[in-house]
Amino acid sequence: MKKLLSVFAIVALFGVFACNPKTNGPSQDEFDKLSKEIVDKDTQIAQLQDEMEMLTADMDICSMERDSLMELTTKKTGTYKPKAPTTTTTTTTTTGGRGDMKGGTTTTTTTTGGRADMKKK
Numbered sequence: 001m002k003k004l005l006s007v008f009a010i011v012a013l014f015g016v017f018a019c020n021p022k023t024n025g026p027s028q029d030e031f032d033k034l035s036k037e038i039v040d041k042d043t044q045i046a047q048l049q050d051e052m053e054m055l056t057a058d059m060d061i062c063s064m065e066r067d068s069l070m071e072l073t074t075k076k077t078g079t080y081k082p083k084a085p086t087t088t089t090t091t092t093t094t095t096g097g098r099g100d101m102k103g104g105t106t107t108t109t110t111t112t113g114g115r116a117d118m119k120k121k
Helices: 002-019 028-073
Strands: 085-093 106-112
Touching: none
Parallel strands: none
Antiparallel strands: 085 106
């Protein structure tokens, strides 16, 4: 009896699992709906890529205009670079004359360039 009952249980389990329909994938309606969504997303992606290309082109044009304006507004000579200071020494020797009671040497030193050049004259 136990053997008969165990065979019956095995046949019943086999029958339950064999009769259940297996789902292999989405139904045709679900497939059509998902396909339409994919096509819509692809269309949106293509539109966004076109907009990105237009914005990139506009940005390039703006960059070129900015660069040309910067060239117009900056000095052609560049920034101010002070000259290195130079010192000139002049020595004058005089012999005693009517206006000069003492004969002698006069030394004059002149500095140009550097900070001395930047002072208002």
